[in-house]
Amino acid sequence: MPDYYIRTPEQDESRGPFNISKLLTLAEAGQVTENTLYYDEEKEEWVPLGLNEELMAQVFPKKESIKLRIGHDEEKEGSEEDSGEAGGISVENMLKAAEADTEETRHLKQSQKSFERAVALASMTLGLMMLLSAISFIIPHLDAIQGASNEGTYGNLLNHPFFLVGMFDLIMAVLLLLSVTDIYPLIRGRGMLGLGFGVYVGWALSDPLLMLAFGLGGAGVFLATISQRLSIMLLSIVMGIGGNGALAYLALNDRFAEFYSSILLSLFTQ
Known part of the structure; x- marks a missing residue:
C-alpha cells in the first residue's frame, strides 16, 4: 500500500511517510482530520483528506453516529413534541446531522469549493x-x-x-x-x-x-x-x-x- 506525507493547512512542514495503519492511529488520536492535507503524487499537489473518498473510508472507517440524549422524564408518558424538546436535540439538528450538515463538514465543503474555483x-x-x-x-x-x-x-x-x-x-x-x-x-x-x-x-x-x-x-x-x-x-x-x-x-x-x-x-x- 502507498505511503503518504501529511501536513496541516496552516503549516508548510510535512510529516511522513505514513501508511494507512499509521494514519488510522493518528486519526484516532485526533492528530489527523478531514482537513489534513496529504501529497497526491499524481496531481503533484497537496489535497485535503476529505476530498479523497477512498482514503477517508480507510482512515475514518467508523461513520458518525447520532446520539440522542433521553431525559429521565421522557421515559415516562409524554407527547412526542415534549420528548423532542426535552431530549437535548431538535428534529432540525437531527436532520442536519443525518445529512452531515455540521460545522466541520461545512468547513470542508467551503475548502472544497475554494479548491475547485482555484483549479478552474x-x-x-x-x-x-x-x-x-x-x-x-x-x-x-x-x-x-x-x-x-x-x-x-x-x-x-x-x-x-x-x-x-x-x-x-x-x-x-x-x-x-x-x-x-x-x-x-x-x-x-x-x-x-x-x-x-x-x-x-x-x-x-x-x-x-x-x-x-x-x-x-x-x-x-x-x-x-x-x-x-x-x-x-x-x-x-x-x-x-x-x-x-x-x-x-x-x-x-x-x-x-x-x-x-x-x-x-x-x-x-x-
Whole structure:
C-alpha cells in the first residue's frame, strides 16, 4: 500500500511517510482530520483528506453516529413534541446531522469549493501569464525575425536564446489556453527559472524595477500551479499578470532590445 506525507493547512512542514495503519492511529488520536492535507503524487499537489473518498473510508472507517440524549422524564408518558424538546436535540439538528450538515463538514465543503474555483481559474490565467511573458521575449527580436525572413536564414534565430525562451512560453500559453494541465510541472519549473533570471537581468541592467517585475511574474506563475485556495490563486493572478504585463509593456517600449541583442550563440550559421 502507498505511503503518504501529511501536513496541516496552516503549516508548510510535512510529516511522513505514513501508511494507512499509521494514519488510522493518528486519526484516532485526533492528530489527523478531514482537513489534513496529504501529497497526491499524481496531481503533484497537496489535497485535503476529505476530498479523497477512498482514503477517508480507510482512515475514518467508523461513520458518525447520532446520539440522542433521553431525559429521565421522557421515559415516562409524554407527547412526542415534549420528548423532542426535552431530549437535548431538535428534529432540525437531527436532520442536519443525518445529512452531515455540521460545522466541520461545512468547513470542508467551503475548502472544497475554494479548491475547485482555484483549479478552474488556474489554466486560463496561467495561459495569459505565459502569453504576456512570450510577448516580452519575442518583441525585442522583431528586427532579427524580419531580417531572417528577408534573407531566408531562419536558422539564425536559434542563435538568440531569449527568442527561444519566448517561443517556449508561447507554446506553453497555447497549451494552457487549451486546458492542457499535464504541463504544470514544466510551467512550475519555468516560474522558478524566471525568478532567478529576473534577478540576473535586473542586476545586469542595474534596474530594480526589472528585478521586481521578473520576480513578481515568476512567483505568480509558480504559485498558480500549486494554489489550492481561491485567495492564494487570486494573489498569484495579480502577481503573475501584473509582473509579466509590466515586462510586456517595457518590451514594447524597447527596454530590452540592446540587452537581448548583445547575447548571441553560435549554434547555427547560414
